[in-house]
Amino acid sequence: MTDIRVRIAPSPTGPLHLGTARTALFNFLFARHTGGTFIFRLEDTDQARGTEAFELEILEGLHWLGIRWDEGPAVGGEPERGAYGPYRQMQRLTDYAEAAARLLAEDKAYYCYCSPTELEAVRKEQEAAHEPTRYNGRCADLSATERAAFEAEGRKPVVRFRIPTDRLIVFDDVVRGHMEINTNALGGDLVIVRSDGNPLYHFTVAVDDAAMKISHVIRGEDHLSNTPKHILLFEAMGAPIPQFGHLPLILNPDRSKMSKRKTQTAVMAYRAEGFIPEAYVNYLSLLGWSTGTEEEVLSLDELCERFDLSTVNRAGAVFDRERLEWLNGQWIRRLAPEDLIERLRPFLQVEVDAGRFDWIPSDAEIRALLPVVQERLPRLNAVGELIGFLFVKNLDPDTALLVPKRWDAATALAGLTAARVTIADAGRVTFDAENLEAPLRSLIEDRGWKVGDLFMAIRVAVTGRTATPPLFDTMVALGYERTLARLDRAIEKLAAQVTPNP
RNA sequence: GCCCCCAUCGUCUAGAGGCCUAGGACACGGCCCUUUCAAGGCUGAGAUCAGCGGUUCGAAUCCGCUUGGGGGUACCA
Numbered sequence: 001m002t003d004i005r006v007r008i009a010p011s012p013t014g015p016l017h018l019g020t021a022r023t024a025l026f027n028f029l030f031a032r033h034t035g036g037t038f039i040f041r042l043e044d045t046d047q048a049r050g051t052e053a054f055e056l057e058i059l060e061g062l063h064w065l066g067i068r069w070d071e072g073p074a075v076g077g078e079p080e081r082g083a084y085g086p087y088r089q090m091q092r093l094t095d096y097a098e099a100a101a102r103l104l105a106e107d108k109a110y111y112c113y114c115s116p117t118e119l120e121a122v123r124k125e126q127e128a129a130h131e132p133t134r135y136n137g138r139c140a141d142l143s144a145t146e147r148a149a150f151e152a153e154g155r156k157p158v159v160r161f162r163i164p165t166d167r168l169i170v171f172d173d174v175v176r177g178h179m180e181i182n183t184n185a186l187g188g189d190l191v192i193v194r195s196d197g198n199p200l201y202h203f204t205v206a207v208d209d210a211a212m213k214i215s216h217v218i219r220g221e222d223h224l225s226n227t228p229k230h231i232l233l234f235e236a237m238g239a240p241i242p243q244f245g246h247l248p249l250i251l252n253p254d255r256s257k258m259s260k261r262k263t264q265t266a267v268m269a270y271r272a273e274g275f276i277p278e279a280y281v282n283y284l285s286l287l288g289w290s291t292g293t294e295e296e297v298l299s300l301d302e303l304c305e306r307f308d309l310s311t312v313n314r315a316g317a318v319f320d321r322e323r324l325e326w327l328n329g330q331w332i333r334r335l336a337p338e339d340l341i342e343r344l345r346p347f348l349q350v351e352v353d354a355g356r357f358d359w360i361p362s363d364a365e366i367r368a369l370l371p372v373v374q375e376r377l378p379r380l381n382a383v384g385e386l387i388g389f390l391f392v393k394n395l396d397p398d399t400a401l402l403v404p405k406r407w408d409a410a411t412a413l414a415g416l417t418a419a420r421v422t423i424a425d426a427g428r429v430t431f432d433a434e435n436l437e438a439p440l441r442s443l444i445e446d447r448g449w450k451v452g453d454l455f456m457a458i459r460v461a462v463t464g465r466t467a468t469p470p471l472f473d474t475m476v477a478l479g480y481e482r483t484l485a486r487l488d489r490a491i492e493k494l495a496a497q498v499t500p501n502p
Numbered sequence: 503g504c505c506c507c508c509a510u511c512g513u514c515u516a517g518a519g520g521c522c523u524a525g526g527a528c529a530c531g532g533c534c535c536u537u538u539c540a541a542g543g544c545u546g547a548g549a550u551c552a553g554c555g556g557u558u559c560g561a562a563u564c565c566g567c568u569u570g571g572g573g574g575u576a577c578c579a
Contacts, residue, residue, distance in 0.1 A: 011579055043579070116577075123575095132504045133575065158577055176507075185505040187575055194577040201579050225506050225574035248508080248572095255571065283514095286527095290515055294526050313508095313515080316572060320513050323528045333541080375541045386539095437537090455537035467539040 004036025005215045008062075008069075009205070011043040012054035015266040016061035018319070019220065019250050019258060022284045026247060027218045028067045029285065029307035039212060040072030042088045045198065061267045065277050065284075066300045071212075084212040089204055092211075096199035099207045099237060100159050100192060108236045109192065111157035112139040113150035135160070135188030159193035161203070161233065169228035174216070174245035175312040181228045190229055206230050210239035218245040218309065221316075245309050248288045249316045263319050270324075274347055274380025276335075279328040287317045297330050325378050332377050337370050344383055351384040357391040365390070369477050372469035389463040390477055395486055397464045399493050404453040413494040415454045416461055418443055420487045423475070431480040433472035461490030 008024040010016075031038035040062075044051060059076045062069075071082025086092055103109035112135075119135070126133045139160070142150075150157070167183045192203035199207075209217060209230075217230075224246045234241045252262035264270065270280060278299060285303050286296065289312045298306070332340070341363055348366070351357040366373075369387055376386055389395060403412040419440060426439045444454050459471050462483055468474055475483045 009579095013579080046579075112577095119577090127503045130503060134504090156577095179506085181506065185575080187505095191577055196577080198577085200577070205579095220573090221507070222573055246507085251572080253513085257572070286514065288514090292516070294516080296514090296527060315508050317515090318513060320528070323514060326528055329541085372540090376539070378540095440537095450537095452537055459538060465538090469539075471537060 003213070003215065004031065004034045005039060005213055006031050006036060006218055007039035007041050007209070007212065007214055009041040009043050009208070010058050011046055012051050012058055013046050014054060015268060016054075016058045018263075018265045018267055018270075018284075020058075021061065021065060021067075021267050022250060022287060023219055023247060024062055024067055025065065025281060025284050026289075026307075026309070026312070029303055030216065030218060030245075030309050031070075032304035033307045036215070037070045038068075039082065039084075039214070040069035040087065041208060041212070042073050042075070043201075043204070045089045045204070057268060061271075064271060065267075065281050067281075089208070092204075092208065093199075095211060096193075096204055096207055100199065100203070103161060103192075103236060104159065106236075107162075109159050109161045110140060110142070110189075111147065112160045112189070112191070113142075113147075113155040113157050114138055115155070132185055133187060134184070137189060140189065156195035158191045158195050160189040161192045161236070163187075163189050163229070163232060169231055171227065171231060171241070171244060173224070173227075174218075174243055174309050176224070176246055176314055179224075179227070181225070183228060183232070185225075186229055192233075202226060202229050203233065206233035206237070206239075209242060210234060210237055214242050216243045216245060216309075218247065221246045221249050245312070248313055250287055251316045251318045253318055253320075255316070255318060258319060264321075272381070274377075274382065275324065275328050276331055276343065276380065278334075279324065279331040282331070283324045283327050287319070288313045297327065329378050332380070333375055335374070337367065337374075340370060340374060341366050344380060347380045347383050350381070351388060351391075356384055356388055358393045359391060361391055365477070369469070369473070372473050376469060387469065387477075389465060389468070390474075395462075395464050395489070397460050397486075397490055397493070399497055401460045401464075401466060402457055402490055402494055404456045406450065407453055407457070409494055409498050412457050413491065413498050415447075415449065415457050416487060416491050416494065418447070419454060419458055420484065420491060423487065424484055427480045427483070431476060431483075433470075433476055436472050436475060457490075458487070462486045 006027040008020070008027050010020050010024075028038050030036065042055065044055070056076050059078070071084060071087065072078075072080070073085070073087035074080040080087060100109065104111075114135075118138075122136050123133045139157075140162070163186050164183050168180050169183060170178070170180050173179050190202060191200055193199050208214075227244055227246075231241055250258045250263075252258050254262065256262070258265065260266075267280075271277075281300050281303070282296075282298055285298070285307070289307070290296075291298070291306050292311060335343070344366060348357065348360055352360045369390075373383070373386060377383065399409075402416075403409050407415070422439050422443050423436060426435050429435070440454070440458075441451065444451055455471055456466065459468055459474075460466060462471075462475060462478060478486070
């Protein structure tokens with residue numbers, strides 16, 4: 001039995017993409033489930049600027065999700081590990097050159113001098129004739145003199161790999177089942193090395209996957225049609241052909257292929273919004289796969305345990321942010337209190353930095369609030385919105401909101417004035433929720449008010465908002481002095497409105 | 503143009519010939535709980551299983567066609 005070896009091979013040319021993360025996850029789950037090896041390979045041949053920053057982001061993003069590799073390059077201070085390195089394409093250039101030279105020597109590939117314009121013309125003709133477009137093989141059997149003539153013209157050749165004519169390539173895709181593709185649909189002999197000497201993608205993957213003894217190539221469906229090319233390449237190199245598993249694509253809400261324009265695709269943007277990795281990984285795993293049971297809230301460990309590549313769906317899946325948010329809430333509620341506090345800290349700092357908090361809450365302050373906060377948090381970054389009113393020095397409640405809908409300003413003023421006395425009185429000894437609620441309720445009963453009305457007036461006076469965590473916990477968190485001060489401020493504002501200055 | 507893939511509630515999905523007058527979850531409506539907001543519980547609406555033809559005693563499940571969607575087809579990855 002061959003060892004199971006899978007890989008994720010991102011190109012560090014942009015922020016970590018949601019689709020890359022999903023592919024990485026499925027590979028990782030498959031490796032963990034089967035006891036195989038998960039390999040991280042950097043396809044860094046693109047010399048774009050900022051590459052190093054993106055490498056770090058990819059590493060950080062995958063680690064954030066809990067995805068660790070068994071073999072991979074040195075990146076972000078991590079040393080290279082694994083016996084099949086190097087794991088960066090930039091360091092494998094000689095491998096590609098050697099592989100190309102070997103194919104050339106065995107006449108499995110040849111130099112082609114056709115110019116882009118000539119190629120384009122052929123393509124156009126074929127399209128017009130309703131024929132499959134494919135390289136016409138003009139340079140497939142050049143004589144030495146013909147080659148010399150092209151060279152003399154100054155033409156720089158590409159290397160083309162011979163694709164057989166009219167042969168059926170057959171493979172059993174782990175998720176899609178039996179596949180048969182005729183080589184005539186492959187576009188003719190494949191360019192594997194550019195005229196500038198740089199190897200092309202289809203070639204490098206095959207070389208690398210062979211060298212790294214990848215047993216299962218698990219990737220997006222967009223590579224399905226190109227798989228025969230890879231199989232042919234493996235064959236030509238005398239390498240065993242791995243198993244393939246093509247994952248369904250992730251779609252925009254309008255069912256087109258997911259794009260940055262229509263869906264937020266940067267994994268780190270989700271982290272910045274306060275999605276937690278437990279939820280994110282859980283959600284990603286359910287895009288195109290399910291356990292087959294009704295369980296949906298699953299930890300990474302549980303996912304590793306249950307994952308089965310052969311039950312992955314074949315149809316594309318629309319990315320549904322609402323469902324992600326729901327899962328996020330589920331996972332936030334499952335967090336241990338101290339853990340939640342820890343994770344909330346950076347988001348509290350964001351509020352301070354943005355000037356929305358006047359000071360950073362202490363752990364003790366947050367801990368006291370946690371029971372009422374935890375079940376109200378859809379995302380970590382909602383914390384400011386939820387309890388921000390506690391961490392501002394001056395609150396200026398909207399007078400209109402201070403007056404509950406069934407009341408007028410005078411009643412609200414009377415209500416708050418009476419409540420102020422009751423609260424001051426009740427809180428003198430111990431300022432806790434128990435002590436506050438009973439006297440306020442009997443006050444309400446005496447005056448014949450509605451519970452909701454007075455409580456709402458107090459709520460707005462003390463928090464400035466109509467939707468808050470439970471009132472009494474909120475007041476306790478605010479503290480005796482500050483609660484009274486805010487009530488006084490509200491009373492003052494209402495009084496000014498009820499008896500305007502002459 | 504050519505090739506390939508896919509098709510169950512708005513969305514993610516269960517379903518591998520009778521258990522399906524199609525189950526769950528998100529979102530949505532109602533009720534309960536309740537000081538607001540959540541969370542939670544209950545409940546409702548929502549799918550002629552894309553359409554049409556077969557095969558079969560019997561089809562969401564098998565086959566064919568059509569339609570629709572997606573992907574590929576580069577000296578991109």
